[in-house]
Amino acid sequence: MIRAHTAADVRTAEEPLLAAGEPLMDRAAFALATHVAAELRERGHRIPGSVILLLVGGGNNGGDALFAGSHLARRGCQVHAAVLAEHPHAAGLAAARAAGVRVHELAGAPDLNDAVTALARRAGVWVDALTGIGARAPLREPLAGLVTALAAERAASPDEPVVVAVDVPSGIGVDDGAVPGPVLPADVTVTMGAAKPGLLLPPAAALAGRVEVVDVGLEGGLAGQAPAVCRLSATDVADLWPLPGPADHKYTRGVLGVVAGSQTYPGAAVLAVAGAVRTGLGMVRYHGPEIPTSLVHARHPEVVTAPGRVQAWAIGCGIDPDDAARAQEMERGFAAGLAARVPVVLDAGGLSLVHDDAHADLPATVVLTPHAGELALLLTARGEDTTREDVDAAPARHARLAAEVTGATVLLKGPTTVVAAPDGPLYAQADATPWLATAGAGDVLAGVLGALLAGYGDALAVYAEGRLAGVPASLAAAAAYVHGRAARLAAGQGTPPRPRDVIFSVRRASHGEDDISRHTTTGQGGPISALDVAVALPAAVAGLLR
Numbered sequence: 001m002i003r004a005h006t007a008a009d010v011r012t013a014e015e016p017l018l019a020a021g022e023p024l025m026d027r028a029a030f031a032l033a034t035h036v037a038a039e040l041r042e043r044g045h046r047i048p049g050s051v052i053l054l055l056v057g058g059g060n061n062g063g064d065a066l067f068a069g070s071h072l073a074r075r076g077c078q079v080h081a082a083v084l085a086e087h088p089h090a091a092g093l094a095a096a097r098a099a100g101v102r103v104h105e106l107a108g109a110p111d112l113n114d115a116v117t118a119l120a121r122r123a124g125v126w127v128d129a130l131t132g133i134g135a136r137a138p139l140r141e142p143l144a145g146l147v148t149a150l151a152a153e154r155a156a157s158p159d160e161p162v163v164v165a166v167d168v169p170s171g172i173g174v175d176d177g178a179v180p181g182p183v184l185p186a187d188v189t190v191t192m193g194a195a196k197p198g199l200l201l202p203p204a205a206a207l208a209g210r211v212e213v214v215d216v217g218l219e220g221g222l223a224g225q226a227p228a229v230c231r232l233s234a235t236d237v238a239d240l241w242p243l244p245g246p247a248d249h250k251y252t253r254g255v256l257g258v259v260a261g262s263q264t265y266p267g268a269a270v271l272a273v274a275g276a277v278r279t280g281l282g283m284v285r286y287h288g289p290e291i292p293t294s295l296v297h298a299r300h301p302e303v304v305t306a307p308g309r310v311q312a313w314a315i316g317c318g319i320d321p322d323d324a325a326r327a328q329e330m331e332r333g334f335a336a337g338l339a340a341r342v343p344v345v346l347d348a349g350g351l352s353l354v355h356d357d358a359h360a361d362l363p364a365t366v367v368l369t370p371h372a373g374e375l376a377l378l379l380t381a382r383g384e385d386t387t388r389e390d391v392d393a394a395p396a397r398h399a400r401l402a403a404e405v406t407g408a409t410v411l412l413k414g415p416t417t418v419v420a421a422p423d424g425p426l427y428a429q430a431d432a433t434p435w436l437a438t439a440g441a442g443d444v445l446a447g448v449l450g451a452l453l454a455g456y457g458d459a460l461a462v463y464a465e466g467r468l469a470g471v472p473a474s475l476a477a478a479a480a481y482v483h484g485r486a487a488r489l490a491a492g493q494g495t496p497p498r499p500r501d502v503i504f505s506v507r508r509a510s511h512g513e514d515d516i517s518r519h520t521t522t523g524q525g526g527p528i529s530a531l532d533v534a535v536a537l538p539a540a541v542a543g544l545l546r
């Protein structure tokens with residue numbers, strides 16, 4: 001699991017170490033230099049003679065780059081430092097000069113953008129060390145204008161340079177993932193001590209590239225701090241997965257009640273049911289009119305239509321809340337779920353059930369699964385005027401707000417799926433592929449999540465007593481992971497990249513750079529339908545449990 005900590009928590013953890021004279025910046029700088037060298041090698045460049053540009057701001061973030069530059073200069077790189085602050089890190093600057101880094105003092109230069117762009121044009125690697133966790137976004141002028149000019153230069157250059165961000169891409173909201181101004185998109189972010197929330201949360205996460213976490217010795221200090229944002233990996237999801245045992249039968253494995261599909265949108269019933277059945281559970285009880293029922297039976301003859309006890313509900317896919325008969329059925333399922341205190345997934349039309357505050361103070365075992373537009377409608381209906389654009393600009397904040405307003409857990413769908421409970425860490429899962437942006441994919445996800453919640457059986461019914469705090473949110477994140485993994489398999493893109501808490505350890509690396517672990521990358525893949533995603537689910541789950 002990647003655990004991201006806020007800037008304040010990182011500072012608290014580093015304070016005693018710095019006071020004890022631990023060489024945190026040396027470790028950070030050595031790791032940064034090693035990553036830059038690895039990027040060069042990976043692209044087939046020789047390290048001696050490679051031209052590197054450091055973009056150096058006035059704080060320790062710039063200090064990291066200056067020390068890293070001195071390592072690289074000693075290895076034969078031609079390193080230029082564009083120093084953009086009046087008072088850069090003094091020891092870093094001295095070390096850089098002593099190692100042969102060419103220092104260009106450009107703070108206050110009238111032709112700043114032209115001067116830096118000219119240096120940038122000659123460099124194969126740009127190291128973004130303007131600001132790190134000590135800065136508040138957005139970047140101020142003249143750095144904002146410089147970053148805009150560099151981003152344009154990069155996009156226009158035939159051999160795009162590699163951009164390595166130090167700790168965070170300068171200008172992102174470190175703690176909230178906001179992008180309130182210009183940011184130079186990075187290929188790799190080398191982050192010190194722990195991931196930062198903005199490296200996992202949309203929209204900033206998309207500007208961070210691959211994230212490499214450097215172990216500088218903060219783990220002990222951070223162990224006592226709750227992470228602000230988590231990202232589950234395959235191992236975490238496997239640990240959460242309910243495995244059938246020899247004594248299990250269909251009722252102990254979990255039964256899911258599904259209220260989905262309508263005469264107008266019958267396919268949603270098939271997709272939600274397929275998502276559930278192929279994720280694995282004891283049984284699905286389907287509640288719907290004739291056309292969707294017969295479609296469901298044509299594809300899944302095992303589905304039962306008789307009412308009876310269930311361990312979870314999935315309600316709302318393919319239902320127009322203005323369809324009075326279907327709306328009544330949704331209400332009945334929701335009321336039954338709340339009365340039995342079993343988990344309820346509300347998707348699509350089902351979200352209308354919580355538009356008014358008749359259901360205030362929901363338990364966190366109710367999981368809402370809106371996309372950005374549906375979340376904006378829900379928040380507006382609950383008195384928080386919100387547009388889709390507002391949600392896209394700050395997905396995590398709006399998901400958290402909806403969780404606080406309703407009491408429910410909120411899974412906000414998008415390129416990165418964000419899960420928020422009223423309290424506890426956020427989850428940010430980016431395991432899917434843009435090929436998943438296709439009609440009906442959300443219906444499959446509702447089925448996956450419903451099955452997983454049902455698999456926890458009556459255990460989740462005691463959630464209201466607080467015995468399993470945080471479990472619904474982690475299961476929602478696990479469902480997003482498996483859904484994304486199935487989409488990648490269906491699209492021919494292999495499995496999601498493997499996030500690791502510590503991807504690079506300075507202590508290990510000092511014995512040889514070959515210890516750096518890398519994600520396995522895959523090709524572009526190809527188009528998929530929502531049903532393809534459902535079909536790939538058993539393989540996605542089996543691969544996970546191997």
Ligand SMILES: NC(=O)C1=CN([C@@H]2O[C@H](COP(=O)(O)OP(=O)(O)OC[C@H]3O[C@@H](n4cnc5c(N)ncnc54)[C@H](OP(=O)(O)O)[C@@H]3O)[C@@H](O)[C@H]2O)[C@@H](O)CC1
Pocket residue numbers: 010011014024025028057058059060061062063064085130131132133134135136137138139140141143166167168192193216218
């Ligand atoms: N965690 C770890 O283990 C380790 C962390 N380390 C490193 O320390 C970094 C934190 O360093 P830090 O505290 O010195 O702050 P930093 O991010 O360089 O920013 C301050 C500079 O930015 C400027 N500035 C601020 N806002 C701005 C704006 N909006 N627009 C433009 N400029 C703005 C501000 O200028 P001022 O506002 O003072 O005029 C000042 O010059 C951290 O990210 C990591 O890289 C390692 O060295 C050791 C191990």
Ligand SMILES: Nc1ncnc2c1ncn2[C@@H]1O[C@H](COP(=O)(O)OP(=O)(O)O)[C@@H](O)[C@H]1O
Pocket residue numbers: 348371413414415416417432433434435436437438439440441442443444445483
């Ligand atoms: N660009 C993207 N990259 C990866 N996944 C995406 C992207 N866009 C959407 N998704 C995922 O695709 C699914 C779309 O669901 P949804 O919008 O509810 O569609 P529908 O209502 O048609 O079922 C969600 O799981 C969402 O997270």
Ligand SMILES: [K+]
Pocket residue numbers: 061128129130131132165166167168169170
């Ligand atoms: K930076």
